[in-house]
Amino acid sequence: MSRFIQYLLIAGYIAVLFVVSHWIGQQAYTWMPVEATTEAQKVDSLFSFLTSIGAFIILGLLGMMVYSILFFRAPKNDYSEGHPSRGDIKLEILWTASPTLLVLWIAWQGFNIYQQLNILGLGQIVHLPTSLEKPAYGLVNNDKPKPASETIEVFVKQWDWSFRYPNNVISYELHLPVNLRTRLNLHAKDVLHSFYVSEFRLQQYIVPGRDIDLVVTPNRIGQYKLKDALFSGTYFALMDANINVESLEQYNQWVTQAKQKPIAMKNHAVDEYTQPPKTLFKSNWYTVAPKQSSIANSK
Incomplete structure (x- = not known):
């Protein structure tokens, strides 16, 4: 087969590879939960791009192996070594620069998405010696909060979530206005917790002693589930x-x-704790006894 035809086949395969890889990347959107925030759209776009790149690389390597088997097979009883590729400066630059630029671009996109979430309160804590006897500690954070239409306080503890709204209404469910930027001020009352909503593509650790702010912009009306994605004790899965x-x-x-209408909310951890043990032997592990939640949706 002439070299021209070989090059033509390679060019055709690369063209098909681009189309198939793009199609696989578009299918990646269906693998994820629904997008419920504008931030989720950016995360899914990056995930789709990474899927396309991965498909292109895998299928490209597979095609290269098939091409080598078809056109560069050694004749029978030929045990000589092939031409070495070492010392080819252009090839060295190509396979070094290409992945380097790709990784830098992916890192930059991830950084941009993280910046758009506008997470505050994660600055480094440094030692500020005011005197030899009484050292002080301060939070270094030069971030300026972005504007938001509403600010809601989020409190988490073993074993429930609670939310305080600007008019001092307290609820055990989170209500968010659609298409408006809402600032969530996260507080952990005891141990480390994690604010996780799969439809928001958002998972943020909540550190005791720190006020951590993040901004979300919901764009899809519906009901979603907030989970604690960090092991924080026996009943964390029920939080x-x-x-x-x-x-x-x-x-x-x-x-x-x-x-105007206070409502008592059910605490799943209390129900689990009060059930009789289902095992033959008790572990005698220390367990924090959950307390029944107080009245919700009240001042």
């Missing part, structure tokens, strides 16, 4: 809360009604 994304009118109506 969930409903997140309701609704129109601004519905949000304002709920806040007004919640202020």
